Amino acid sequence: MALKEVLLVDPERCRGHGICCLLAPELIDLDDWGYAQVLKSQPLSSDELKSASRAVAGCPARALSLVQEGQKDQRN
Amino acid sequence: MNLLPSPSGEARYESPDSVRAVFLAGDAGARLLAGPPASAGAEGLSSHLGRLGAPSALAGADLVEVVAASGLKGRGGAGFPVAQKLNTVRVSAGKPLVVVNCSESEPASAKDRTLVRLRPHLVLDGAAVAARAVGASQAVLYLHRGDLRSARALDAAVAERKQAAIADPDFSVAWAPPRYVAGESSAIVRFLEGGEAKPRFGTRAAICGVNCAPTAIHNVETLAHLALVDRMGPDEFRRCGTPGFSGSVLVTLAGAVQHPGLVAELVAPVPASELLGVAGISSPPQALLVGGYGGAWIDGRSAWDSHIWPDALLQGGFSFGCGLVGVFPNGACGVRETSGILSYLASESAGQCGPCRYGLDHLANSLARLAKGEAGRRELKALERKAASIVGRGACSHPDGAVSLLRHCLEVFEADIRSHSQRRPCRAAHSDSVFPLPSQIEQTWR
Numbered sequence: 001m002a003l004k005e006v007l008l009v010d011p012e013r014c015r016g017h018g019i020c021c022l023l024a025p026e027l028i029d030l031d032d033w034g035y036a037q038v039l040k041s042q043p044l045s046s047d048e049l050k051s052a053s054r055a056v057a058g059c060p061a062r063a064l065s066l067v068q069e070g071q072k073d074q075r076n
Numbered sequence: 077m078n079l080l081p082s083p084s085g086e087a088r089y090e091s092p093d094s095v096r097a098v099f100l101a102g103d104a105g106a107r108l109l110a111g112p113p114a115s116a117g118a119e120g121l122s123s124h125l126g127r128l129g130a131p132s133a134l135a136g137a138d139l140v141e142v143v144a145a146s147g148l149k150g151r152g153g154a155g156f157p158v159a160q161k162l163n164t165v166r167v168s169a170g171k172p173l174v175v176v177n178c179s180e181s182e183p184a185s186a187k188d189r190t191l192v193r194l195r196p197h198l199v200l201d202g203a204a205v206a207a208r209a210v211g212a213s214q215a216v217l218y219l220h221r222g223d224l225r226s227a228r229a230l231d232a233a234v235a236e237r238k239q240a241a242i243a244d245p246d247f248s249v250a251w252a253p254p255r256y257v258a259g260e261s262s263a264i265v266r267f268l269e270g271g272e273a274k275p276r277f278g279t280r281a282a283i284c285g286v287n288c289a290p291t292a293i294h295n296v297e298t299l300a301h302l303a304l305v306d307r308m309g310p311d312e313f314r315r316c317g318t319p320g321f322s323g324s325v326l327v328t329l330a331g332a333v334q335h336p337g338l339v340a341e342l343v344a345p346v347p348a349s350e351l352l353g354v355a356g357i358s359s360p361p362q363a364l365l366v367g368g369y370g371g372a373w374i375d376g377r378s379a380w381d382s383h384i385w386p387d388a389l390l391q392g393g394f395s396f397g398c399g400l401v402g403v404f405p406n407g408a409c410g411v412r413e414t415s416g417i418l419s420y421l422a423s424e425s426a427g428q429c430g431p432c433r434y435g436l437d438h439l440a441n442s443l444a445r446l447a448k449g450e451a452g453r454r455e456l457k458a459l460e461r462k463a464a465s466i467v468g469r470g471a472c473s474h475p476d477g478a479v480s481l482l483r484h485c486l487e488v489f490e491a492d493i494r495s496h497s498q499r500r501p502c503r504a505a506h507s508d509s510v511f512p513l514p515s516q517i518e519q520t521w522r
Contacts, residue, residue: 011429012277012471031465032438035430 002045006067007052009036013063020055022066027052036063043069077515091337107316107324109341110302112196118229124197132306135208142167143209145310147322148302149484152177152259152295153368153397155321155386158302161292163283164208168290174206174215174245175268175286175293178339179252179259183366183420183512184330185398188296188336191326195300196233200244202299205306207245210292215245218264218293220254221310251519256369256424258336261285261293262427262470264297272521274426275472298325316343319385327384329355331365331402331510345385352403363404363488365511369417370477373410373484391408402511410489411496412512414481415443420513421478426521432475438483446493449501456497460486 007027016034027048029037044052049066056064110335111127134142144159165172176199180188194201203215219227227249234247252258252273258380262279266272268286285291294302301323305313316321324343330336340354348364358378363373372394382388386396404410422436428477444460445451463479470476485491496502 009469010277010468010471011431014430016430031435031469032462033430033432033434035469036468037465 005049005052005066005075006041006043006066006069007038007055008065009038010063010065011035013061015061015063017060019058023058024048024051024055028055081459086362106341106343107304108191108195108198108297108318108326109339111195114190115312118193118196118232119198121197121240121242122306124195128198128304128307130307131205131303134306136166137163139205139209139306142310143305146305146313147310147319148298148305149314149386151297151325151399152303153395154250156395158294158298161282161294162206162209165290165292167214168283170284172212172290172292173209174203174210174212175264176200176203176215176217176299177259177261177264177293177295178217178219178223178230179254179264179344180220180398181256181259182400182516183255183335183397183403184365185328185368185400187326187328188340189226189400190328190339191300192296194227196229197237197297198300198303199500200230200233200237200247201303201306202294202296202301203247204242204244205302206292206294206299207307210290212292213245214266215247215299217247217249218252218259218268219249220258221251222254253522255426255474255521256421257426258521259473259475262313262472264293265291267522271360272426274521275470275474276429277471298511306481318345318385318387321385325399326384327351327395327401329401330404332361332405332408333357333403336512342384345383347381348379348384348401350382351401352382357401357403361403362406363410364407365402365404366400367395368477369402369421369511370480371395371397371400372475372480373404373414373488373489376404376406380507404510406505407504409447409492409502410485411443411492412502412504412507413509414485414489415440415447416509417481417511418443418478421474421481425474426472429470429475431466431469434476435462436478438476439463442483444484446496447502449496449499451497452499453497456493500513501512 014036015046019037020028021030029039031037140159140163148158150156158266180191237244238348252267258273260275261281262276263273265281266276266284281291281293316324324341329338360376362381363376366372389396418440422440425432427433466475467479
């Protein structure tokens with residue numbers, strides 16, 4: 001089940017604290033204005049999932065989440 | 077319908093000339109704008125029914141099937157299949173709601189309000205058809221605060237329909253702040269829930285819209301076509317348009333034309349040269365602005381012989397968007413114009429998402445510096461990189477649209493860009509903008 005998870009930033013919640021980038025630098029970069037930018041849109045490996053979970057837990061704005069692939073784009 | 081007094085007296089997007097419309101590619105084929113001339117104003121109920129007859133008795137899945145067979149796609153910009161949206165609302169749990177999206181937010185576009193003011197019954201018929209398809213008993217007319225002319229046309233039409241005992245959903249009015257992104261579907265949901273008219277990440281209105289009721293939000297032109305599909309059936313409806321995009325389409329002519337805000341109905345793909353001929357343009361302009369402020373620039377000479385039609389433009393990599401066809405004249409500075417539009421889009425950002433809030437302003441300023449000859453090649457490279465970093469990172473597609481316009485600007489006005497980046501300012505860098513850039517009258521989002 002957990003094999004097809006992707007990392008997602010809620011752009012409305014992200015306040016540019018930048019902690020995620022320290023916790024999962026291989027998955028998240030900060031843009032020119034300090035906001036989180038996910039580097040990998042494909043499902044994460046088990047190692048990547050570990051650091052992604054740390055970033056999700058460490059975000060003070062609760063802007064990061066791990067969701068099943070396919071639920072990526074919820075827009076209508 | 078209780079028409080609430082508008083809190084602000086003045087409409088922000090009001091164009092000076094009230095309503096203009098022409099019929100193109102043959103009067104016989106005109107559909108939405110067939111009937112009385114534009115000068116006659118809103119068509120009354122008896123004339124409307126006399127021309128088009130009564131709606132069908134179809135409802136629910138049968139009706140959705142007819143809409144699916146018609147191939148009708150949304151006219152609000154995204155071109156989403158209407159039957160698919162209606163069906164999602166129909167089968168989702170909860171008491172469904174229909175929203176008639178009258179909030180035309182593109183400053184240079186006039187087709188939606190022209191349609192509402194000339195053919196209110198066609199739009200309301202469409203709302204009734206949508207309500208029948210999804211099983212809704214209520215429909216909200218979502219209007220820009222201050223758009224009194226549209227409100228009056230709709231109000232009078234609803235009164236006429238009540239008197240004639242037409243089977244309609246209960247219509248109510250919502251006055252939304254006249255902001256650029258307030259007409260985006262998740263912003264509509266949020267506003268109707270009592271919140272701010274700002275987009276919300278991850279909202280699927282058709283499944284969980286207003287207070288999580290399945291909500292069918294449709295553009296007014298889409299609803300007008302839906303009314304026709306209901307009456308004429310799929311085969312007749314498909315006799316207009318192309319296999320990939322059925323029915324007629326409304327376009328607004330803007331910019332350096334005789335009457336900015338002129339609305340034309342196209343019943344088939346038409347060469348840009350023919351369409352612009354209607355607006356008094358007889359030779360290729362410098363460029364065309366298509367789709368809206370989040371749309372694209374097309375080089376004037378290559379656009380001249382190409383066809384204006386949603387799927388034709390899409391094949392060329394351009395979005396038809398809201399049907400805006402803007403003429404950008406020779407001698408004007410496309411770099412300066414684009415920076416003005418980006419600056420407007422930046423001011424209309426809801427300010428919720430960092431990349432949009434800070435990025436758009438940055439792009440606009442950077443481009444303005446370029447036009448003035450104050451930025452070199454290094455800043456140009458940085459501009460391209462920053463623009464790319466913004467794409468796909470907003471709760472809505474507002475920033476993506478701005479970047480789309482910027483990218484087309486860098487391509488179409490490439491010679492100017494090259495010259496400006498060698499610190500040669502544009503001679504037209506300080507001239508007035510060609511397209512309207514409304515200043516913010518209302519700061520509020522509620």
